[in-house]
Amino acid sequence: MSENSLPTPVLTKKGQETRKKILDAAEHVFGELGYYDASIVLITQHAQVSQGTFYNYFESKKAIYDELIRQLSRELRSAIKVAIMGATTQEENLRLGFLAFFRWIKHHRNMYSIIQQAALVDQELYRWYYAKLAAGYVRSLKNAMNEGAFREMDHETLAYCLMSIGQFIGMRWVYWENEDVPEAVLETAMSMIMKGIAAKP
Template structure:
């Protein structure tokens, strides 16, 4: 079965299996090019030469450099959200789901380190795309948090605010260890994240000797 995509032509171009592979090859190459050279320093020629694809073939799938960049951001977003969704479905509690989500994201981004620079470039290429990236990510967070609050597993707080707080944690912890250091997030860091999220910063008073609270 063939699929179609919208192009700069008047009618959509039918995509055979070979066409889908070529299109995906161009996207994978664009991920490397944009991640290393940057959007503004990269060109369609850079992408086609590294992908070993004719420049004319490129325009069968994408009308411009900006179009392939936008499609790349959307695909990266979709890919890691889908992977997180599959893994989180295995969780038996809301707390476990949060930690599985973090671990899955860190593992995924280790193999796609250019995600960080590509997303940050989006704010200059297309601010609406940049906003879409985070808003789309927040939707999944909000849904899961709302469900956990309804089950009384989490305190009832504004789920959107909590979602953006959790997104900030994953963004910067991943940047610190995965992007900057190119390593797995250490277990002690994951344990600190869990204690921070589920216990908070407030110092707990220890019970007096021989007494339990």
């Protein structure tokens, strides 16, 4: 995880668009071919830019892979944060978070394969991705427990349990079938979760 994209303190609007186009192309190429079969040539061909243009923004294939995962992580966490702003209960907070994840991943289905590749390409980056996501869950769970909405349990353990539920439900319907998660499926998951963690009245 040591390689980074080249410093770009100020980018013109066109520069921002070009950088995004290259990252979008990398998302497609890494997702479809895998890290080891992907190449800068294929990424630039898909982005319809020259290799020279690529190197204006990224030092190497590993550098753009790292930045792609960081960027997708930021976008996903931002989408969830925005979605849960209107929640009035902790249960609604969880439900809206899951729905936001399912909506976002439907537009970034290659994220599943890209992240799993990181387990072989860069374990530190792989752990970073899940740790950042877990941190948001931990904050929400602490708030819920402080309010008395959820019973006291280990925050990190619960965070990874909740992430696993979202991960595999999304994989089953969104990634494998390219479908929306059925409402009954989400409600089944929510019922199981709430019966396990909700504070007793």
